[in-house]
Amino acid sequence: MTGDKNDTFRQKMLEHQNEARIVRKIVLIISIILIFVFALIGGGGYLYIQSALKPVDPDSKVKKKVEIPIGSSVSSISEKLEKNGIIKDAKVFKYYVKFKNESGFMAGIYELSPSMDIQEIVDRLKTGKVLAEASFKITIPEGKQLKEIAAIMAKATNQDETQVFNQLNDKEFIKKLMNKYPDLLTSDILNPQIKYPLEGYLFPATYPFYKPNPTVEEMVIAMLNKSQHVLSDYIERGKEKNLTVHQLLTMASLIEEEATEQADRKRIASVFYNRIEKGMMLQTDPTVLYAQGKHKERVVYKDLEVDSPYNTYKHTGLPPGPIANAGRVSLEAAVDPEESDFYYFLATSDGKVIFTKTLEEHNKEKAKHITNKK
Template identity: 65%
Template structure:
């Protein structure tokens, strides 16, 4: 009886083992099928994407030499130009053209009316956009220096044109106008510019450069779109580093503006950036004087202790972290400093009357330098 029971247990275990082996075979078969299907899908997607892009890189119609008039407005971004070319049947896909231009690091396309055909290749289109000439001569130029605030830029525009300064500043802050600009430059202007506590939505977004104009009396919109297009063109060059820093364009321009306002000609801006980042890492207020002046809404040669008490979201003595938005426009050197800060242990810096900037690791060291170089 015991031997029969022992035998039945062996048979049971053998049956279970066979059953598990069969289940394992089924599981392996299912895994193999699923893996094969996924591989086929991936290969199919990659193959389809490859052939789609390859096709999009080709002329729309190599045999069609019919010329079309294509108007590229002043201030058009690469995104805008790509869309215009697609709408006119000169290219097949605006996004493919846009990324091709970025990959080739092409820029400085010129506005104007062009004669193009569906038979043109990407290199031919790019060459045409770069070498084409606007029929009109440059009537005047507007130079926007680095570190200028929106109100100062409005004054510069007013002085160079027939537009009243107050009219310019009012349009720069008009919600309908700003929304229109957001549609033209969606990669640059996001809803962040309407965040709570933002004083002026377009503050810091009008890039410092010299802009040529080809009309006697361009509208405020025509004047400003060129500046926004330049800002978008510059910011798009730093998409990768921005992603690594987890920065939006708004945050990048905000940090860059703080660096710009603190910088002098003699100092490496990446060291100033390192001080700001070091302070943020230890949850220390940035305590930068230009933010106090921006909060006060006035320009002063010197910030007083009583000024530091102003209750305003832009006052970095009272509030930790970045200001709600930029406090001025920033040039490329400050933008790059914000993205590539130096590696230092500095927590303090001091600008001397000679234009030098002295860096310190401790408050005691900072105060000694202050007593030595700053007179009351």
């Protein structure tokens, strides 16, 4: 009986082993099939993407006019390019742009060809190499304030200056722009202490427009697109100095307003940072004039008493927001100031800027160069 039981046990063991071998074979076969399928999918996807990145027709001599309207998103640009046969796949183009962190596409009527590769198309859209001549251009100089920019926009388009300025400060208009540029126009601009939400955000540059009467919104979108593109070079570096986008633009605006053509902006920036680090007030005259809404050659002692959060003679730290638009040189100074032990500077009548370390030294230079100050 014992022998029979052992034979039965061995028989069952052999059956289990056979079943296990069969199961392992099945699992192995399924695994090989799945690996093969995934390889086909992955390889096919890779080959498809590689193909989509290449020109639609490398030998094409065709040139097509493609209009990119002001404020176009990457998605809409991608779809337009695919529709016109300039690229193979809109989604691939869109993801390529995001992966390469490309931005700053400019509006205009472009002459593009199916023979162009994706990077060539991207470069063309970024540099604004367009086919059509601009109907007119608007130049916004560095250091301009929102009221002055509104006047330039109104004059260029034969609109009422007051109406343009009012739209630039309209709450619903601002919210609409914030939704479109969430990383640029943050909730910081809604601080009730801020005079004008868009102050400092309309980048100084020359803007071409391809129809004779663009709306205020179209002009502002062109400027904000430029701001967003330019600031992409400085935002991360600003974060290293614990500056938000808003604070970066604010600091750059102070540098812009204080600097003369001969001034070393990085040294001016060092003075501001040194004073902030030491808990001193910035005491910069342009903030006083901005608080008053004035343009004057010289600030007198009475001006320093103005009751405003922008008055850096009464409040420590940065003012609530920018006091003008700043150019690249001032933005660069804001993120990369010179290392110095200066705490004071003084602009002379001939445009020079004198830097000093102590109040005593500053007052001596002030006595030499500034007279008849009341």
